[in-house]
Amino acid sequence: MVDAAEHGSIANAPTARPRRRDARDNRDKVVTTARARFAADGLDASLNAIARDAGVSIGTLYNHFPTREDLIGEALLDQVWESVRSAEAALRAEDPWAGLVEHLTALAQWQARDRGFTDICVRSLPPDSPIEVAKQQGHKLFHQLIARVRESGALRTDVDVSDVGLLLWSVVRATEGVREQAPDVWRRHLGILLDGLRGEAAHPLPGPPLDDEILRTAMRFG
Structure with a gap:
């Protein structure tokens, strides 16, 4: 039974x-x-x-x-890990400058099409959350990438990680208002930015780069 x-x-x-x-x-x-x-x-x-x-x-x-942070972490985790893989690929590039250009172009393209990705770059989630762990890994790789390109002589010696991050963000945000009429205009401005980062014929810059906290504040504005 x-x-x-x-x-x-x-x-x-x-x-x-x-x-x-x-x-x-x-x-x-x-x-x-x-x-x-x-x-x-x-x-x-x-x-x-x-x-x-x-x-x-x-x-x-x-x-x-x-919480909103729980949803953000789930929705954007794959995209953040994709950016980490892009940085890893850039570090493996035979030509350090070409690796940097490829990585910055990928970041700019993601930011141009995805406002959430732009926001998560400067928004802090709990430090032990999967997405914050991924972001910290990407940040560490970005530091290594900038150092590698600088040591190669292709990147001007007085440029810091915060300089590159803020300049890239400004390229995308400055063209946001004309995105519907000219969706790829950021590429032109990224090209101008990249030329300005080259080591040859660089002129000394006034003042020091921003520290990380001031950089995050600047990128949250607007």
């Missing part, structure tokens, strides 16, 4: 699995929708709008992601 409790668990099993599957589907829809919303509107995009576009209630969104 089948035990009643066992019989009950068997009877309930088919209904439990669909509920778990529905929860996973809802979570995936929220993440996919959030990724698109963050790309268009930045990381302060409306969570109510994300839930509506995903076809779930705001309560369902919060059940899966209790």
